[in-house]
Amino acid sequence: MTSSRIAFTMGLALALGTTAVLVAQHDATGQVASGRPWLGVELDQGRGDARGVRVKHALRSSPAWKAGIRDGELIVRVGDVAVSKADEVIREVGSHAPGTSLRLTLQRGGSEVVLTALLAPLPESDEMLRLDKVGAQAPSWKTMAAVSGALPSGMSELKGRVVVLDFWATWCMACRMSAPKLAAWQAKFGAQGLSVIGITDDPVAEASQAANSFGMRYAAIGSDETSNTQRAFGVRALPTIFVIDKRGVIRDVSVGFDPQKEAETEALLTRLLAEPAP
Numbered sequence: 001m002t003s004s005r006i007a008f009t010m011g012l013a014l015a016l017g018t019t020a021v022l023v024a025q026h027d028a029t030g031q032v033a034s035g036r037p038w039l040g041v042e043l044d045q046g047r048g049d050a051r052g053v054r055v056k057h058a059l060r061s062s063p064a065w066k067a068g069i070r071d072g073e074l075i076v077r078v079g080d081v082a083v084s085k086a087d088e089v090i091r092e093v094g095s096h097a098p099g100t101s102l103r104l105t106l107q108r109g110g111s112e113v114v115l116t117a118l119l120a121p122l123p124e125s126d127e128m129l130r131l132d133k134v135g136a137q138a139p140s141w142k143t144m145a146a147v148s149g150a151l152p153s154g155m156s157e158l159k160g161r162v163v164v165l166d167f168w169a170t171w172c173m174a175c176r177m178s179a180p181k182l183a184a185w186q187a188k189f190g191a192q193g194l195s196v197i198g199i200t201d202d203p204v205a206e207a208s209q210a211a212n213s214f215g216m217r218y219a220a221i222g223s224d225e226t227s228n229t230q231r232a233f234g235v236r237a238l239p240t241i242f243v244i245d246k247r248g249v250i251r252d253v254s255v256g257f258d259p260q261k262e263a264e265t266e267a268l269l270t271r272l273l274a275e276p277a278p
Helices: 019-024 063-067 086-094 125-133 173-192 204-214 228-232 259-274
Strands: 041-043 053-058 074-078 101-108 111-118 145-149 162-167 194-200 220-223 240-244 250-255
Touching: 041 086, 053 063, 053 086, 063 111, 074 086, 125 250, 145 204, 162 173, 162 259, 173 194, 173 204, 173 259, 204 220, 240 259, 250 259
Parallel strands: 162 194, 194 220
Antiparallel strands: 041 053, 053 074, 074 101, 101 111, 145 220, 162 240, 240 250
16 A cells, blocks of 8 residues: 555455455555455354355455355355355355356255356455446445534435445544545535535534634534444445446545545545436
């Protein structure tokens, strides 16, 4: 990770199944270690189930997704090996090299289905998030307290507008550094249909003070102390910024503070604002 891309990593959990495995697969510089296989599922880390291992989430565009694995499905065998714990899936997948066609047996509707996944090299965590979210419908939120502005009750209220969601925190210096540009976009494009919305899991009083200090002159800022919104968007580092089009589809994701990407993002906003309303 370059010095211009400052992000606080909160945890990584979407390659083979657990945070510990993923962290171990990155070297001391933060780069992904070479030669690691990637299936692209998050596994249920709860108590082992003799029937198999539940897939909590299959990343869009991952080898698992392309093979047909979806959220909530049960993996019962990896190759010829029966599995009942997440660690067993991780071990069996990790024993193969990227480029391997791996046979996976799933339990579906009372019968077994065999799928084949072509394992890929483990991507960086930022790229995993982009693969999973870009092109997907943006999740909404249910319970979020307003910190400033007229906070929408959910994404449905923002249909027809281009949205920039800024996930941030009061302690995040990179968030402080990125806020002025986001505020400038709100001032420049707000009348054309742009809504910049900040989302934090810090309490309202603390968030309000920090937002004023950071110069977050956004359309609105919300506080979700449950962190449910962050989890729904797959946010694991701050700041993470989503660009969402008028149809509610995620068109770009940026993790960390990268001033070199600001011109590219602004050009994308200009194109999205010119698109017809749905």
